[in-house]
Amino acid sequence: xxxxxxxxxxxxxxxxxxxxxxxxxxxxxxxxxxxxxxxxxxxxxxxxxxxxxxxxxxxxxxxxxxxxxxxxxxxxxxxxxxxxxxxxxxxxxxxxxxxxxxxxxxxxxxxxxxxxxxxxxxxxxxxxxxxxxxxxxxxxxxxxxxxxxxxxxxx
Amino acid sequence: xxxxxxxxxxxxxxxxxxxxxxxxxxxxxxxxxxxxxxxxxxxxxxxxxxxxxxxxxxxxxxxxxxxxxxxxxxxxxxxxxxxxxxxxxxxxxxxxxxxxxxxxxxxxxxxxxxxxxxxxxxxxxxxxxxxxxxxxxxxxxxxxxxxxxxxxxxxxxxxxxxxxxxxxxxxxxxxxxxxxxxxxxxxxxxxxxxxxxxxxxxxxxxxxxxxxxxxxxxxxxxxxxxxxxxxxxxxxxxxxxxxxxxxxxxxxxxxxxxxxxxxxxxxxxxxxxxxxxxxxxxxxxxxxxxxxxxxxxxxxxxxxxxxxxxxxxxxxxxxxxxxxxxxxxxxxxxxxxxxxxxxxxxxxxxxxxxxxxxxxxxxxxxxxxxxxxxxxxxxxxxxxxxxxxxxxxxxxxxxxxxxxxxxxxxxxxx
Numbered sequence: 001x002x003x004x005x006x007x008x009x010x011x012x013x014x015x016x017x018x019x020x021x022x023x024x025x026x027x028x029x030x031x032x033x034x035x036x037x038x039x040x041x042x043x044x045x046x047x048x049x050x051x052x053x054x055x056x057x058x059x060x061x062x063x064x065x066x067x068x069x070x071x072x073x074x075x076x077x078x079x080x081x082x083x084x085x086x087x088x089x090x091x092x093x094x095x096x097x098x099x100x101x102x103x104x105x106x107x108x109x110x111x112x113x114x115x116x117x118x119x120x121x122x123x124x125x126x127x128x129x130x131x132x133x134x135x136x137x138x139x140x141x142x143x144x145x146x147x148x149x150x151x152x153x154x155x
Numbered sequence: 156x157x158x159x160x161x162x163x164x165x166x167x168x169x170x171x172x173x174x175x176x177x178x179x180x181x182x183x184x185x186x187x188x189x190x191x192x193x194x195x196x197x198x199x200x201x202x203x204x205x206x207x208x209x210x211x212x213x214x215x216x217x218x219x220x221x222x223x224x225x226x227x228x229x230x231x232x233x234x235x236x237x238x239x240x241x242x243x244x245x246x247x248x249x250x251x252x253x254x255x256x257x258x259x260x261x262x263x264x265x266x267x268x269x270x271x272x273x274x275x276x277x278x279x280x281x282x283x284x285x286x287x288x289x290x291x292x293x294x295x296x297x298x299x300x301x302x303x304x305x306x307x308x309x310x311x312x313x314x315x316x317x318x319x320x321x322x323x324x325x326x327x328x329x330x331x332x333x334x335x336x337x338x339x340x341x342x343x344x345x346x347x348x349x350x351x352x353x354x355x356x357x358x359x360x361x362x363x364x365x366x367x368x369x370x371x372x373x374x375x376x377x378x379x380x381x382x383x384x385x386x387x388x389x390x391x392x393x394x395x396x397x398x399x400x401x402x403x404x405x406x407x408x409x410x411x412x413x414x415x416x417x418x419x420x421x422x423x424x425x426x427x428x429x430x431x432x433x434x435x436x437x438x439x440x441x442x443x444x445x446x447x448x449x450x451x452x453x454x455x456x457x458x459x460x461x462x463x464x465x466x467x468x469x470x471x472x473x474x475x476x477x478x479x480x481x482x483x484x485x486x487x488x489x490x491x492x493x494x495x496x497x498x499x500x501x502x503x504x505x506x507x508x509x510x511x512x513x514x515x516x517x518x519x520x521x522x523x524x525x526x527x528x529x530x531x532x533x534x535x536x537x538x539x540x541x542x543x544x545x546x547x548x549x550x551x552x553x554x555x556x557x558x559x560x561x562x563x564x565x566x567x568x569x
């Protein structure tokens with residue numbers, strides 16, 4: 001084995017994969033977008049309630065593998081209550097960590113949240129699975145941009 | 156050329172001995188390769204034969220006045236004759252070289268289709284089809300105002316002949332079905348399908364991708380009108396495939412792609428086209444591919460198609476048995492007759508997660524929808540884990556697969 005599978009499938013991933021948090025549709029979201037990974041069939045819909053500059057509420061629905069479900073669940077946990085700038089900073093750092101890009105620092109106030117996303121960064125050793133972890137984030141970004149008519153795709 | 160020393164006539168195949176003819180095993184010790192349904196590994200005779208052809212006999216084919224071009228043309232056309240014999244076709248002019256089964260089916264849909272399908276006509280496909288035998292027909296129907304009709308499988312995963320017969324009508328112009336399902340391994344009763352379709356005057360195209368490498372195929376015994384397959388799934392090079400069609404049908408079809416090599420005369424006013432098969436082979440063909448495909452068919456014939464089928468049938472039975480004993484594993488049904496392709500899901504674990512765990516155990520399988528989304532939708536699943544067999548697989552591979560699935564189950568139930 002090139003890497004201990006338990007590094008990838010840590011308890012927290014399995015837990016969030018099985019019991020995703022904020023897993024519900026939102027009746028009146030201010031922003032929403034769908035994400036689709038045509039390769040494996042993962043589908044996710046991200047809902048947002050933006051109040052001024054703040055993410056007042058965030059939830060998701062969909063079906064997917066343990067990685068993508070856990071990634072969406074953890075994403076909603078860290079995003080709730082954040083400003084849009086903070087959310088972008090968290091995504092930028094997370095994206096760099098899982099794709100092997102240059103990892104920048106986040107503001108001290110966000111360090112704890114960045115830490116919560118750390119278990120997901122094990123996917124970087126599995127190139128075929130990186131897109132599972134980034135799919136909900138891409139859907140989040142698409143929702144902010146006004147929600148495309150077509151689902152954002154990872155392919 | 157084919158160094159099929161690993162087997163004696165009439166003896167069972169010896170997969171372990173055969174692996175010595177597949178360099179991929181030498182270079183990947185411990186490999187458990189269960190993805191031949193996607194693409195088979197290549198025997199030394201094909202790899203070396205193609206390399207040697209480039210070293211000794213290569214030049215562009217047809218119309219060359221020099222000897223080297225003639226030798227290259229002979230090697231290329233020998234691939235055609237071997238394919239004819241392999242399919243037991245009547246005439247080598249019925250063998251059209253294409254890139255693969257996908258291109259073969261697109262050729263029929265785009266050449267035969269507009270010439271013979273009219274608004275209100277119907278085309279029947281099965282719900283087991285690979286997208287390559289589904290989408291080209293769907294597009295043709297949209298283009299012509301025809302209707303795509305999907306023939307169902309029954310609850311046991313077998314092709315439902317009675318339902319199919321009920322769908323057949325005077326408007327049915329084409330029936331396009333797979334010979335062996337690339338998802339469940341179900342063998343379709345193609346002879347019977349042809350009989351019923353022909354009674355209504357419909358043509359039949361059979362997608363033989365999964366059948367060609369593992370069972371005897373005789374297009375005249377099947378009675379179909381078109382038969383398509385890819386070389387790379389049959390131990391041959393990638394990039395070469397075959398469309399076999401009845402000569403009178405090919406001769407009545409307009410060219411599909413145009414260019415060099417497929418004309419008899421071009422003037423500013425008009426172009427006259429060659430007879431089949433060259434009419435459908437515009438441009439420089441995959442010369443070494445056709446030659447290598449011939450070597451791959453030699454390899455298969457050297458082992459014996461009956462013996463390959465017996466070997467894979469026996470191993471399929473063993474795999475069904477072994478996998479059925481893994482708790483929480485659900486095997487997709489594949490009807491009464493099935494061969495070499497098995498799909499399953501593990502309760503509570505997404506196929507992609509299973510695939511990653513299996514890979515870490517050195518087991519190569521395919522996960523996802525297998526280009527058969529209509530079937531996945533019908534079954535209400537996102538995808539499956541699929542194991543598929545080749546001549547080099549043995550019970551040890553199946554045991555390794557089952558053990559890895561069990562380890563996966565354990566990991567996800569902690």
